[in-house]
Amino acid sequence: MAHHPDGEFFTLVIDGRSEDRRLHGLGAVLLVEDLPLTPEVRSEMAMMYDVMEFATALKPAALLHLHHLGALTATYLDPDIRVYADLRDVFESAASAGMALTPHMLRPYPDDDLRLQPSDVMHSGMYNLGFLSTGPAAIRFLAWWCERLKTDAVVDLQQALFTDQRWMDWSTSFERPAILHDPGLNVAYWNLHERRVVEVEGGFEVNGGPLRFFHFSGYDPLTPWLLSKHMLDRPRPLLSEMPGLRTLADAYGAELVEQRHTELRTKRYRLDRLPDGSLLNPYERRLYRDAVLGRDARIGAPPDLVAEPYGLRPWLDEPLPAREGLPPITRTEFALWRTRPDLVAAFPEPFGAHAESFASWLLHDPHSPSHARPRPLGMPRHSDAGLSRAGWSVAAYARAELGVGGAGRRVAKLVAHSGIPSELVGYTGTSLSRQAHAPWRAVADRARYNHTILCVNADQTPSAIHDLGLPKANGALVGYWFWELESFPAHYRRAMDMVDEIWVSSEFNRRSISELSDTPVRLVPLPMRAPSPPTALRRQDLGLPEDRFVFLVNFDYLSVMKRKNPLGALRAYLAAFGPDDGACLVIKSINGEYRRGERERVRLAATGRPDVVLLEDYVTASEMAAMIEVSDAYVSLHRSEGYGLNIADAFALGTPVIATAYSGNMDFCDSGNTLLVPASKVPVGPGAEPYDATSPWAEPDLDVASSHMRRLFDDRSIGEDLVARGRERAAHFSAERLGNELRPVLLDLMMGTMR
Numbered sequence: 040m041a042h043h044p045d046g047e048f049f050t051l052v053i054d055g056r057s058e059d060r061r062l063h064g065l066g067a068v069l070l071v072e073d074l075p076l077t078p079e080v081r082s083e084m085a086m087m088y089d090v091m092e093f094a095t096a097l098k099p100a101a102l103l104h105l106h107h108l109g110a111l112t113a114t115y116l117d118p119d120i121r122v123y124a125d126l127r128d129v130f131e132s133a134a135s136a137g138m139a140l141t142p143h144m145l146r147p148y149p150d151d152d153l154r155l156q157p158s159d160v161m162h163s164g165m166y167n168l169g170f171l172s173t174g175p176a177a178i179r180f181l182a183w184w185c186e187r188l189k190t191d192a193v194v195d196l197q198q199a200l201f202t203d204q205r206w207m208d209w210s211t212s213f214e215r216p217a218i219l220h221d222p223g224l225n226v227a228y229w230n231l232h233e234r235r236v237v238e239v240e241g242g243f244e245v246n247g248g249p250l251r252f253f254h255f256s257g258y259d260p261l262t263p264w265l266l267s268k269h270m271l272d273r274p275r276p277l278l279s280e281m282p283g284l285r286t287l288a289d290a291y292g293a294e295l296v297e298q299r300h301t302e303l304r305t306k307r308y309r310l311d312r313l314p315d316g317s318l319l320n321p322y323e324r325r326l327y328r329d330a331v332l333g334r335d336a337r338i339g340a341p342p343d344l345v346a347e348p349y350g351l352r353p354w355l356d357e358p359l360p361a362r363e364g365l366p367p368i369t370r371t372e373f374a375l376w377r378t379r380p381d382l383v384a385a386f387p388e389p390f391g392a393h394a395e396s397f398a399s400w401l402l403h404d405p406h407s408p409s410h411a412r413p414r415p416l417g418m419p420r421h422s423d424a425g426l427s428r429a430g431w432s433v434a435a436y437a438r439a440e441l442g443v444g445g446a447g448r449r450v451a452k453l454v455a456h457s458g459i460p461s462e463l464v465g466y467t468g469t470s471l472s473r474q475a476h477a478p479w480r481a482v483a484d485r486a487r488y489n490h491t492i493l494c495v496n497a498d499q500t501p502s503a504i505h506d507l508g509l510p511k512a513n514g515a516l517v518g519y520w521f522w523e524l525e526s527f528p529a530h531y532r533r534a535m536d537m538v539d540e541i542w543v544s545s546e547f548n549r550r551s552i553s554e555l556s557d558t559p560v561r562l563v564p565l566p567m568r569a570p571s572p573p574t575a576l577r578r579q580d581l582g583l584p585e586d587r588f589v590f591l592v593n594f595d596y597l598s599v600m601k602r603k604n605p606l607g608a609l610r611a612y613l614a615a616f617g618p619d620d621g622a623c624l625v626i627k628s629i630n631g632e633y634r635r636g637e638r639e640r641v642r643l644a645a646t647g648r649p650d651v652v653l654l655e656d657y658v659t660a661s662e663m664a665a666m667i668e669v670s671d672a673y674v675s676l677h678r679s680e681g682y683g684l685n686i687a688d689a690f691a692l693g694t695p696v697i698a699t700a701y702s703g704n705m706d707f708c709d710s711g712n713t714l715l716v717p718a719s720k721v722p723v724g725p726g727a728e729p730y731d732a733t734s735p736w737a738e739p740d741l742d743v744a745s746s747h748m749r750r751l752f753d754d755r756s757i758g759e760d761l762v763a764r765g766r767e768r769a770a771h772f773s774a775e776r777l778g779n780e781l782r783p784v785l786l787d788l789m790m791g792t793m794r
Contacts, residue, residue: 042126047067086344089321103185124242132219136176163205164201180213256269264636264639265278278639320375326355326374337359342354431492432461433461433464434464434507447495456774486508525547526554543561544703545564576665587623590673596630608624609641675696686713687707690765713765
């Protein structure tokens with residue numbers, strides 16, 4: 040409106056009510072009943088579509104309405120578009136050609152694995168319909184498009200449907216729209232590989248010309264380090280590498296906050312619920328759509344929602360016809376089955392041979408994905424005449440460079456020190472981490488012994504048991520598990536029933552899992568590093584500054600960055616030191632390429648501080664140990680740890696530790712060997728999957744952490760005292776001592792399975 044004061048502005052509120060017409064700042068407010076759609080069609084569309092589908096499905100009807108009001112041109116703009124310059128020539132193109140469109144991009148994508156990919160555009164359509172300008176000559180096409188979108192504005196990639204957009208690909212065959220190639224139009228995350236946004240006096244330019252409008256699709260002012268949520272963890276445009284774009288996004292985010300967007304967006308979509316107040320699920324919407332289209336005779340005809348506005352829920356809850364003697368299922372239950380490939384595979388005939396088993400599944404937990412493939416609680420015991428019974432196979436991510444892989448290798452060392460014959464068996468599973476670690480002993484491809492310790496977590500236990508053919512005949516099967524919250528997820532019960540015992544590394548884990556498990560849970564601590572000669576590697580070999588006091592943080596992005604909390608350590612450091620104080624924070628990470636959005640957040644937080652060093656590549660195990668050894672302090676401001684391998688390594692390698700006083704590390708951390716950071720309990724919150732957002736974990740006190748950092752820097756004798764006590768503690772957890780303690784446990788398990 041600022042750039043076109045002579046134009047008229049309309050806002051369509053798709054779940055609006057009559058009182059919404061009085062809303063200010065939106066121009067003229069339109070409601071769905073204003074559009075050229077019958078009441079029956081409006082009701083059907085509102086029920087079959089989710090919020091995004093419904094909004095896009097109404098687009099041609101809204102444009103037709105404006106032309107019926109006499110508009111020479113009617114232009115649609117997504118609500119996440121911001122206009123920066125005059126668009127009069129765009130409107131003139133639409134008036135002349137009938138339609139004006141902007142392609143998603145003007146140049147091909149680079150040949151890489153980052154988002155977007157050509158396949159994304161082929162799924163979503165060649166033209167981005169966050170913007171569309173039309174003239175009177177477009178009415179014929181708009182009418183055809185409007186008809187298609189009455190039922191076919193769904194997201195169904197298998198049917199080549201993506202809301203309203205794929206249909207626009209037909210426009211160049213039916214009409215002759217103006218295809219706009221100005222790079223300043225509809226700039227967005229999907230075309231920044233070809234467009235460079237720079238800040239200039241008085242505004243912004245794109246490729247040397249004015250920025251006309253920017254499409255902030257997927258931008259969230261609460262996650263300002265990420266340009267769009269739609270790029271997931273593989274964003275191609277990175278704000279840390281594009282200062283002009285970052286300035287643009289920050290300014291837009293500030294405007295959103297000023298306009299109370301973060302508050303207003305929490306208001307629920309009114310059409311998510313039926314008139315009776317019940318929630319309408321996505322699979323119920325799909326079933327209703329198929330009923331409207333008459334695509335499945337088993338469903339039957341839907342109710343007339345104009346005549347029966349309260350009729351949809353009773354219809355959905357109504358049992359479908361079933362054979363005599365078999366339990367019936369409702370339309371809602373059938374809708375769930377149809378949209379879940381795992382349920383279709385588990386219960387191919389829900390109205391016949393599998394009716395009872397499907398009904399049983401529904402009764403137990405109709406929404407839990409952990410029970411999507413019901414299997415016997417115990418796995419069949421495989422026989423293998425060639426096995427040697429008198430020994431243990433430790434199956435682990437033997438070569439993987441990740442925490443649970445390191446834990447598995449330590450368990451193998453622990454069992455070896457028990458004196459009982461054993462081996463290390465390699466397992467890869469779905470691990471994305473580099474498989475380049477050279478274990479301390481040979482790695483077997485298959486288990487030779489009857490008895491197995493499976494060092495994969497509960498979520499991977501069923502698939503690992505299947506892949507490795509476990510448990511063996513008359514053999515014991517132990518699961519060595521980690522978990523990082525006080526409550527263990529109930530959907531892992533099935534994995535619990537597959538093992539004879541569950542072993543854990545910390546009392547924190549033992550309490551968490553024991554509360555849920557009928558399977559015995561045993562505390563079996565991990566061995567810490569044995570004393571070794573000082574490393575021959577120097578700081579310069581490892582990328583560390585030689586002339587500064589180095590605080591080291593180390594984490595894996597695949598281990599949930601929010602839990603590891605490197606940003607907390609960074610904030611504490613920045614509060615304690617200026618860039619010229621003589622200190623340095625080194626943040627060592629791996630697998631950031633799989634979590635590019637989170638990595639971007641860390642990079643942006645470190646911008647402008649040369650004393651913060653980001654090391655983002657893999658190093659060998661010996662190099663990582665050397666990095667801990669030559670640093671002046673190791674910092675772990677975690678929100679929760681199942682154990683704390685890096686903290687334990689710092690103890691053994693003689694490096695002072697600052698750590699959160701919470702979770703698994705408290706089995707070996709105390710106020711004598713660690714500068715402990717107190718913490719308060721807070722909910723996990725969003726963005727930390729697979730952890731339940733409502734569960735508690737710790738929020739370390741960053742003021743105390745900052746004070747600890749400064750004390751270590753100012754008084755080196757504090758660190759010397761911590762190192763001495765830390766090494767004493769590490770010696771208590773030697774592989775020799777723990778192996779001797781484990782020997783009778785292993786023998787008892789072996790004898791128990793042979794009785």
